[in-house]
Every structure is written in structure tokens, then in C-alpha cells.
Amino acid sequence: MSKRKPIRPSARTANITYAVRDVVILAQQAADEGKDLLRLNIGDPNLFDFTTPPHIVDAVVEAMRSNHCGYSPSSGIAQARQAIAAEAQGKGIRSVQDIFITTGASEAIDVALSALVNPGEKVLAPMPGYPLYSAVIQKLEAIETPYHLDEDNSWQPDTDDIAAKIDDKTRAIVVINPNNPTGSLAAPQALQAIVDLAARRGLVVLADEIYDKLLFDGARHVPLASLSDGVVVTFNGLSKSYLAPGFRLGWGIVSGPAAMVGDYVEAINKLLRARLSAHHPGQYGITAALEGDHSHLQTALEKLTRRRDLTVRMLNEIDGISCVAPGGAFYAFPRLHIDRPDTEFVKGLIRQTGVVVVPGSGFGQKQGTQHFRVAFLAPEQTLQQAYRKIDAFLRTFRKG
Ligand SMILES: Cc1ncc(COP(=O)(O)O)c(C=O)c1O
Numbered sequence: 001m002s003k004r005k006p007i008r009p010s011a012r013t014a015n016i017t018y019a020v021r022d023v024v025i026l027a028q029q030a031a032d033e034g035k036d037l038l039r040l041n042i043g044d045p046n047l048f049d050f051t052t053p054p055h056i057v058d059a060v061v062e063a064m065r066s067n068h069c070g071y072s073p074s075s076g077i078a079q080a081r082q083a084i085a086a087e088a089q090g091k092g093i094r095s096v097q098d099i100f101i102t103t104g105a106s107e108a109i110d111v112a113l114s115a116l117v118n119p120g121e122k123v124l125a126p127m128p129g130y131p132l133y134s135a136v137i138q139k140l141e142a143i144e145t146p147y148h149l150d151e152d153n154s155w156q157p158d159t160d161d162i163a164a165k166i167d168d169k170t171r172a173i174v175v176i177n178p179n180n181p182t183g184s185l186a187a188p189q190a191l192q193a194i195v196d197l198a199a200r201r202g203l204v205v206l207a208d209e210i211y212d213k214l215l216f217d218g219a220r221h222v223p224l225a226s227l228s229d230g231v232v233v234t235f236n237g238l239s240k241s242y243l244a245p246g247f248r249l250g251w252g253i254v255s256g257p258a259a260m261v262g263d264y265v266e267a268i269n270k271l272l273r274a275r276l277s278a279h280h281p282g283q284y285g286i287t288a289a290l291e292g293d294h295s296h297l298q299t300a301l302e303k304l305t306r307r308r309d310l311t312v313r314m315l316n317e318i319d320g321i322s323c324v325a326p327g328g329a330f331y332a333f334p335r336l337h338i339d340r341p342d343t344e345f346v347k348g349l350i351r352q353t354g355v356v357v358v359p360g361s362g363f364g365q366k367q368g369t370q371h372f373r374v375a376f377l378a379p380e381q382t383l384q385q386a387y388r389k390i391d392a393f394l395r396t397f398r399k400g
Contacts, residue, residue, distance in 0.1 A: 016135045019362020026347060027356045035354035038386040040374040043180065043330060045243050048377045049303070052244040053296045059288035060247070063281035072280040074272040076101025076251070080286035084236075087290050088253050092226035093234065098254040098265045101278050101286065105210050105237040105250030110136050112233045112252055115267035116204060117142040117171050123206075124165060125174040126157065127364035128181050128333060128371070130208070133174050134364075145170070146364050151335065154324055155184035159193040166201050173198050175224055176208040178215065181363045181373040182333040183308075183326020185215060188222045199230030204264070207234045210250070211329035213241035213297055216305050219327055231256035231264070238282075240329070242289045243296065247282045304330055307376040307383060314387040315374075320394050330377050333360065335369060338398060342370040345397055353389040 023041050031037050039047065046052070068077075075081065081099045088096050102108040109132060117123060119141035125133045127146035137144040145165050148158040162173065175194060177186045198205045207224035215221055225232040237250025254265055308326055315323040315334045323334035336342055346359040360371025376383060 041356040060285045063284035072277040083290040105235040108252035155182040172204040178211040178328030185327035195228035215328040
């Protein structure tokens, strides 16, 4: 007779969490109990009044009608890789050695790390930062070494902290610019200091620039790879700037001295070949996106600027909350001046008000501080309603 014992999952998955989706379960419970949800938890523009530009959709539909429905080459179709190369060159990215198209930037991140780090090796990653990096590093049985973003200095990367934490086991430094969850834009001097440190110590810089076109106040994005003589893998994709996260298309650009990256590029390509290809017809949308009309960005940024301003103003008016103004992306990471964990605050908030945000602890934060992340993609009226509810809830929470 067969034994019916529960299947034992791998130990490497034990500590993997993804706070952004974890709150969804709580939100569902609140909805089942009749609460109207105000969803400020997910960075998905298409849940609100943002739609994929039609010329990008048309290019994909046309590709499907033309039967580009088989597998594509493992690194992606030539015309999309050429469009990515041309854009990289225009942005001053030097010595591009390889371009690979993936299932979202998420897969590019997974592949770039998997081809680089061995169990027990270290990757420096920002704290607060995007939790996918922690999950992949854990999966690889490598070690994440968090470095601080300084809230007192508009969440700038603390380059002294980075320098102090590099050791012989360190292989890479992750930079997310603009950052998720803080929305902060790193100053060029900080970026230069990071690439110089990395080049001196022979480290790979993983530059996550998926929000590079979503900048406020006329700011200009400086690609990390444009400052570096060392090895950089730059991540980008269609999810954010092109309002198409459901296409699941992203890419990685490997740049740096040819003599340094040959084996690494081959390792990346072995992994890419093993998983066949990214979504083939969708890749025609990459060419349309990068080479076509970009006017959707102006409209999106006008809306997002109003929503950012309202977010920063209303949150800073709440007694017990302070909020650094984001310079890009569509997130803010307000600080809660409370003496209980932010997870407790967020659970109570969702249950009692239906306002869904993500606890700061899901992104990493300086010990002893409490935060939450809001995605300010919703229309102003929804945001206003949500911030009023947060204000009222915090008053009772602080008494409790
Ligand atoms: C910093 C950052 N990198 C990568 C991703 C994943 O992007 P994709 O949808 O292209 O997989 C996200 C998604 O929110 C993100 O915020």
C-alpha cells in the first residue's frame, strides 16, 4: 500500500516571502466580510486608469496573425534586440556585450543571478528593496547582504555602508534606480561611487532600471552602465514605462570589457537555451514600444505627479506619519512613528478599513523603524479616501 505522507518541499523555499502578494489573502478576507477594498498594494498600472498604448498592442496582434507563434530564438528576436541595443547606445551604455529577452525583468534578474553566484557567496542589495532579489538569492542558497538607503538623505544609497560590507565572498551589487519601494532616484555621485567600488573589487553591478522613464519634476535618468568601465547587467522591460506588465516581457543588457564577460555571458545563455524562449509574439511589442510614439508617458506622468503630490501632502499631514517625496516610479514608503510592528498596523488597517498597503518589513528596513508602501496609481479620489481612512485608523491604533 502506498504511503500517503505529505510531500516535503525543499528547505530553500522555507524563508521565501513576497509581501506584495501576501497581503492579498488578508484583503480577500476583508472583501468576503463586506469591506470595499482600496487597493494601494500593487504596482500594476493597468488595474487603474492606465492602458497599454494601442500601437504596442497592434504590433503583438499583428505578430500573432502572421503566425509568429512558434518558439523564438532563446535570447529573443533580432529586431527587438536591435531596438534594445539602439536605445542602450542612445543612453550612453558602453560596450554592450549581450542582450537577452525574458519573461519579464523578473526572469532576467533570476537568470543573471543564477549564472553568477554559488551557494554561500554574497550579493549586496538595497534595504529597503524589491523582495524578488531576496527570494532568488535564497533560492540559490547564496547570502543577501543588505546595504542601507538613508531615509534622512532622501533614501540615497549609503555608499560607505556598501564599501564596508564588501568582502571576499561578495560577487555583485544590486542597485534599483528609481527604487521600489521608496520611489527614490539615486544621485549621480552615489551611482559613480558604486560603479567605481564594484570595478575596483571585480564585482558585477545589477542595475534594475525598470522605472527609468517614470521620473518626476523633469529629472533625467542616468543609466549606471553609462558611468561604468566594469561589468553591469541592466534590467528593463515593458511592465512599467510601457504599461504592459501582463505581457511579461523584459530584458537584460550585459555591458563591460569583452575579456571579462565571455564566460558569464555563455553561462547566461546556457540557462536561456534550457528554458527555450520568452513569449514570442509579445516581443514584436518591444520594437513597437522602443521605436514608436512615447506620448503616453507625458499623460501618465501628469497623472502620477498629481497623485504623488497628493500622497506626500496628505500623508505628511497625518500625526504619526512622515513621508519622503518620491522622485520616480509610483511608490511612496512613509514612515510610521509607532512602537508596534508595521505588520500589525497593516493587518488592522486592511481588516477594519479595507485599505490595502504593504508592510515595510516586507522590503527590509532599518531596525527599529516601521513603514508601509503605497502604490499611488489609483485616481486622486480613491487616494484621498484611503489616506483619510489611514489617518482615522492610526489614531485608534496608537491608543490601542
Ligand atoms: C524594481 C523592480 N524590478 C523588477 C520588477 C519585475 O518586473 P517584470 O514585470 O518585468 O517582471 C518589478 C515589479 O514590480 C520591480 O518593481
